[in-house]
Amino acid sequence: MTAVATPTVQAERSIWKTTAVFLSRWKAPIGYSVMALLSLLVFGFGPEPGQTTSFALSQASDAVQIPVFSLPSMLTAIVLSVIALGLAGYSTYATYAEKKVGVWLPIAFGLAFMGALLTWAGAGRDSTNVNITGMLVSGVFLAVPLVFGSLAGVVNERSGVVNIAIEGQLLAGAFLAVIVASVTSNAYLGLVAAPIAGALVGSLLALFAVKYWVDQIVVGVVLNVLVIGLTSFFFSTVLSDRPELNQAAAQMQADGGIVLQSLPIPLLADIPVLGPVLFDHNLLVYLMYAIVIALQIMLFKSRWGLRVRAVGEHPKAADTVGIKVNRTRVLSVLLGGAIAGLGGAFFTVANGLSFAKEMTAGKGFIALAAMILGRWNPTGALMAALLFGFADALRIQLGIIGSPIPSEWLAMLPYLATIFAVAGLVGKSRPPAAENIPYKK
Amino acid sequence: MSAESNKSAVEENPAQASASEDGGDRARGMLRAIAESNALVVFAAIVAALIVGSVLVIIANEDVIDAAGYFFSRPGDTFAAIGTAIVDAYGALFRGSIYNTNADTFVDGIKPLTGSLTLATPLILAGLGLGVGFRAGLFNIGAQGQVIIGATIAWVLGFHVGLPFGIHLAFALLGGLLGGAIWGFIPGVLKATSGANEVIVTIMLNYVALYLLSWLLTFDAFQIPGSDNPKSPNILDTAAWPKLLGDNYNLHWGFIFALVMAGVIWWLMERSTLGFRFRAVGANPHAAAKAGMNVKLTYILVMVVAGAMAGLAGANQILGTERSLTADIAGSIGFDAITVALLGRSRPFGIVGAGLLFGALSASGPTLQVQAGLPIDIVLVIQSVIVLFIAAPPLVRFLFRLPEPRIVKEVTA
Known part of the structure; x- marks a missing residue:
């Protein structure tokens, strides 16, 4: 490559640059407009005039019952699409006027779009209701491992260590949780054991990445393979020879063991819609809320958090003022591992299932995506993980209603949404500066 | 490292x-x-x-x-x-x-070795592409999706198109290469235009490719006539790699092709201007930009090359080893290839060695x-x-x- 560029090459480059600058500036309005138009054309004009969509907000067990109500499908979907178009218009105006748009815009847009989609899918199906509350409840529940996984990523990466091993930590947590729960006949002890398994995987990450300066992404990828290999190996040998070590909740309950039960919070759980969605879950979900709040405060308001962030942004400066860089990193990696391990308990004891090979099925990678979408921030990670959880719940709901969209496309939805979000809506996200750089004195 | x-x-x-x-x-x-x-x-x-x-x-x-x-x-x-x-x-x-020391004849005894070489073939091809990405500083986890798309397009061209022997094979291989290249281009162009993290986009594209393939397999054009299973008929013989050691063994010329491609990638990375650019951007993107290199364009090209190699791995599976398309066509090739590329330290000949070792282990x-x-x-x-x-x-x-x-x-x- 020569340093002196010919005029044609320069011209070519400037065109390239102009296009790239234009696209990166206008991608959000373009993305919103395309989706809003799609919503109007497909969902708005899709239903026949006169068809209705019925929505259910209450579940059979709720204290306060809201009756099922029907809305004219076409009108509702068109109104929602027009709202989406309006939001796209606002985004265009904001880009033009160089105003900053808050996080409310993508959320409001997403709600309008999803609403139009559900109205369209449920149009003219008199026998089935669109069960909104049920969908939201399962969305929160499905988001649990993603929240824990992305929080683990936040803690690790804020200290400058990339954690690709979230998948392995979830799997290890799921594995140890069910074994300890089965041996002791107490699922709550499984919840205690799960973080230990995650921290063990984290300790390997710390050993190789912090002590031996191995590329952090390499260690993470390989640790995933190692944990998949080990858990599958023991599943096929020791656990299949001794099924009493790997019991589902139903089996444990039949034998008189203690299993995780739903613990509705008095009063709060009786609020219509919001109650069952947020305040009627098992202990793991409440632990999740607590950890999100604690981390948000600790990371940004405490001395510990300042140190962790300093080590992740500028380790040399941190070292100069007396912070032990590598010790801080090792502790963060262990803490992150423990959080992810606890999330792993979701797959076995919190779901009432026994362990199965590779049962985390790529959730650790989705958690990684949620962490980046949430911009390395605990509440942001929570929001992004909930988005994935709701997308998954929507897919299941549409499967129940029986939608005209092929199920494969529905399954693709969260992944496509992530790509759009990463590329279009979120744009350039800035990871901690010292990420993936070992600190050598 | x-x-x-x-x-x-x-x-x-x-x-x-x-x-x-x-x-x-x-x-x-x-x-x-x-x-x-x-x-x-x-x-x-x-x-x-x-x-x-x-x-x-x-x-x-x-x-x-x-x-x-x-x-x-x-x-x-x-x-x-x-x-x-x-x-x-x-x-x-x-x-x-x-x-196999338990076999009666040498012909049977050596069968496991040829099996190892067959399994090593896609790992080498996909690993070569991943190695290119790693040396340019891009962490591409998307080989799995790129293999799937490459295999799908190679199957379509190998089954639905009629061409004379040899040309047909080259045509299907080229299709697989292009399919993988397109699947690599997407994260490359997104990274260049909006700074989207390639790790995330490639992970997501793996799932998209998998569901796309399962969706295609629900159509009659992708199923054996008269059957409703998500499994396609075999490609035409004119598009198939000939067997390397006769019909007794599964080993096909695709293995030799993979070795040749290792040479090509070595030449690309060590001897060509483009390879120099890739390595320079990998070593220090800021320095490369200062030296007048277009870093964003380089990211796109790297991902295209990486995707093309993974696409060839998929095409090779269809045209040589498997011949028919199923949802499981990529197995775990894309993920194993990451470890192969890491073990081979992203160098073409190291990747061949690592691919052979992993092929033997899986065999x-x-x-x-x-x-x-x-x-x-x-x-x-x-x-x-x-x-x-x-x-x-x-x-x-x-x-x-x-x-x-x-x-x-x-x-x-």
Whole structure:
């Protein structure tokens, strides 16, 4: 490559640059407009005039019952699409006027779009209701491992260590949780054991990445393979020879063991819609809320958090003022591992299932995506993980209603949404500066 | 990574050794050079992995557990059981991947070796592409999706198009290459235009590719006529790779093709301007930009090349090994290829070696299962331990008491 560029090459480059600058500036309005138009054309004009969509907000067990109500499908979907178009218009105006748009815009847009989609899918199906509350409840529940996984990523990466091993930590947590729960006949002890398994995987990450300066992404990828290999190996040998070590909740309950039960919070759980969605879950979900709040405060308001962030942004400066860089990193990696391990308990004891090979099925990678979408921030990670959880719940709901969209496309939805979000809506996200750089004195 | 540090240590040590007059010093210098070489670290890592594997074999073995129950009265039984279990396991590993000593004839006996080479083929091809990305500083986890799209397009061209033999094969291969390249282009262009993290986009595209393929397999054009299973008919013979050693063996010319492509990628990375640009951007994107290189365009090109190689791996599976399309066509090729590329330290010939090793390990899986009663997952453990240790030469030196290298140059690869 020569340093002196010919005029044609320069011209070519400037065109390239102009296009790239234009696209990166206008991608959000373009993305919103395309989706809003799609919503109007497909969902708005899709239903026949006169068809209705019925929505259910209450579940059979709720204290306060809201009756099922029907809305004219076409009108509702068109109104929602027009709202989406309006939001796209606002985004265009904001880009033009160089105003900053808050996080409310993508959320409001997403709600309008999803609403139009559900109205369209449920149009003219008199026998089935669109069960909104049920969908939201399962969305929160499905988001649990993603929240824990992305929080683990936040803690690790804020200290400058990339954690690709979230998948392995979830799997290890799921594995140890069910074994300890089965041996002791107490699922709550499984919840205690799960973080230990995650921290063990984290300790390997710390050993190789912090002590031996191995590329952090390499260690993470390989640790995933190692944990998949080990858990599958023991599943096929020791656990299949001794099924009493790997019991589902139903089996444990039949034998008189203690299993995780739903613990509705008095009063709060009786609020219509919001109650069952947020305040009627098992202990793991409440632990999740607590950890999100604690981390948000600790990371940004405490001395510990300042140190962790300093080590992740500028380790040399941190070292100069007396912070032990590598010790801080090792502790963060262990803490992150423990959080992810606890999330792993979701797959076995919190779901009432026994362990199965590779049962985390790529959730650790989705958690990684949620962490980046949430911009390395605990509440942001929570929001992004909930988005994935709701997308998954929507897919299941549409499967129940029986939608005209092929199920494969529905399954693709969260992944496509992530790509759009990463590329279009979120744009350039800035990871901690010292990420993936070992600190050598 | 410390790949460079080792290499530089090896390169500089012979000079030191020859500079000394004393014969004893020279011999020591040579020994030191060997001890510090990559090859020894690799060997030690493999030994360490086999030790870890042995521990698993012992834990899983019923005879050992039974004998351990009365360890203090007759400890010899436990050790005998351990010995038998380990010999059984590694014997099965050898018989399943290299040469079946139980076979009557050489023709049958050598079958496992040809099986290993067949399984190594896609790992080498996809690993080559991943290696290019790693050296340019892009972490592409999307080989799985790129393999799927490559295989899908190769199957469509191999089944739905009629062309004379040879041309048809080349056409289908080219289609697979383009399919993979497109699937690599998407994360590349998104990274260049909006800074979207390629790790995330490639992970997501893996899932998109998988569901796209399962969706396509619901159509009649992708199913065997009269059947409703998500499995396609075989490609036409005109598009198939000929067998390399006759119909007795599964090994096909695709293996030779993979070796040729290793040469091509070596030339691209080490001898061409484009490869220099890739390496420069990988070493330091800011310096490369200052030197007048278009870093964003380079990212796109790197992802296209990486995707193209993974696409070829998929096409090769369809045209050589599998011939029909199923949702499981990519198996775990895309993920195994990441470890292959890491083990091969992103260098083409290292990747060929690593691909052969991993091909052999996976080929031995069924034999391990049947003859030694060990789940195939033990192969994953051995693979990952090898890569972990190779990536951390100081740890291996510490464990095996190998001498420290004299010169450590800090170069990040």
